Amino acid sequence: MTALEWIRFLLGALLLLSGTFFIVSSVVGNFRFRYVLARMHAAGLGDTLGTLLLFAGILILCGFSVFTLKLLLIILLMWTTGAVSSHLIMQMEINSGSSADGRKEK
Amino acid sequence: MFLICLLLWLLFNGRVTVEILAFGIVISAVIYAVSCRFLGFSFRKDLFYIKKLPAACMLLGVLLSEIVKSNLAVIRAVYSNTPQDSRYEEFDTSLEKTITRVALADCITLTPGTITGRLDGNHYIVHCLNQEMAEGLGLEQRRFTRQLQKLEEREETP
Numbered sequence: 318m319t320a321l322e323w324i325r326f327l328l329g330a331l332l333l334l335s336g337t338f339f340i341v342s343s344v345v346g347n348f349r350f351r352y353v354l355a356r357m358h359a360a361g362l363g364d365t366l367g368t369l370l371l372f373a374g375i376l377i378l379c380g381f382s383v384f385t386l387k388l389l390l391i392i393l394l395m396w397t398t399g400a401v402s403s404h405l406i407m408q409m410e411i412n413s414g415s416s417a418d419g420r421k422e423k
Numbered sequence: 424m425f426l427i428c429l430l431l432w433l434l435f436n437g438r439v440t441v442e443i444l445a446f447g448i449v450i451s452a453v454i455y456a457v458s459c460r461f462l463g464f465s466f467r468k469d470l471f472y473i474k475k476l477p478a479a480c481m482l483l484g485v486l487l488s489e490i491v492k493s494n495l496a497v498i499r500a501v502y503s504n505t506p507q508d509s510r511y512e513e514f515d516t517s518l519e520k521t522i523t524r525v526a527l528a529d530c531i532t533l534t535p536g537t538i539t540g541r542l543d544g545n546h547y548i549v550h551c552l553n554q555e556m557a558e559g560l561g562l563e564q565r566r567f568t569r570q571l572q573k574l575e576e577r578e579e580t581p
Contacts, residue, residue: 339494346501354538355509358497358552361535366494369487383437390434400532407540407550 329378336370339363354410357403364399368392424464425455475574482570486530489563493534493556500536500553511540512549512557516568523571530567537563 318326339362346359372392376385428451436443458464500507518524528539531549536556541548547564551557 339498342498342501346497349501350507352507352509354550355507355552357538358535359501361533361538362494362497362501365490365533365535369490383434386434396533397529400529403532403538404528404540407538411540411548 325377329374332370332374332377336367336372336374339367339370343367354407357406361399361403364395368395424458424469425451428454478570478573482526482530482567482574485566485570486533489530489534489566493536493559493563496555496559497535497552500555505553508553510551510554510557512551512560514547514549514561514564516545516547516564518545518568518571518575520575523575526574527564527567527571531560531564534563 343359343361343363346362347356350356350359369392372385372388375388379385429447432447432451433439433443436447455464516524516527518527524542524545528542528547531537531539531547536552537560538550539547540550549560551560
């Protein structure tokens with residue numbers, strides 16, 4: 318392996334590990350937070366930066382190709398549909414009259 | 424629109440041959456014609472959207488920087504032992520078009536720590552994970568609004 322390939326490998330591995338850390342943190346947050354809306358914030362960690370870092374890592378390790386473009390399309394779809402589903406769950410919670418921390422009624 | 428259809432066709436095929444390209448051009452042209460006839464697309468509108476690309480790219484840049492910042496803040500909240508003090512924040516926006524208001528709501532939701540719950544006219548109700556998020560929401564929405572206003576400015580032409 319040349320020096321450039323080592324740098325590429327290390328950078329890609331670092332990005333993949335960071336992405337995994339964000340996804341694991343989102344799982345930890347889902348267990349630590351008590352209320353559904355707070356858990357949605359934690360779930361957002363993996364959906365946004367987690368997937369983006371994984372994508373960047375794969376892009377660096379595998380190079381730019383049709384497959385990386387397809388991955389980018391998947392992230393784009395995740396970001397657009399995730400926001401809409403969050404709106405819907407949130408709207409339902411507001412309509413149900415729960416307070417922001419879910420402990421008492423409005 | 425035609426180019427997007429063609430690029431998607433090529434992307435899903437995974438390779439480019441004369442046959443695939445020829446089929447792609449025909450299918451994309453049919454889809455574009457149907458879109459122009461029934462969905463209100465036109466070549467002038469396409470040119471107008473292309474002109475808006477730089478402003479859209481700037482918005483994407485701001486969105487990415489806000490996503491990174493808010494992710495780090497939520498990570499701190501996940502691993503800290505401080506009690507959660509989630510709250511609803513309300514604010515009004517100066518954006519005029521419905522599409523840019525919805526885009527602002529989506530941008531806020533895409534940054535972890537803040538989720539838009541309701542959008543009535545120009546009034547937003549946002550759920551914030553904690554005090555830090557609630558304080559940062561004002562700055563965040565001002566940055567998004569500034570970029571979205573640039574998109575609105577150029578919307579006057581067609």
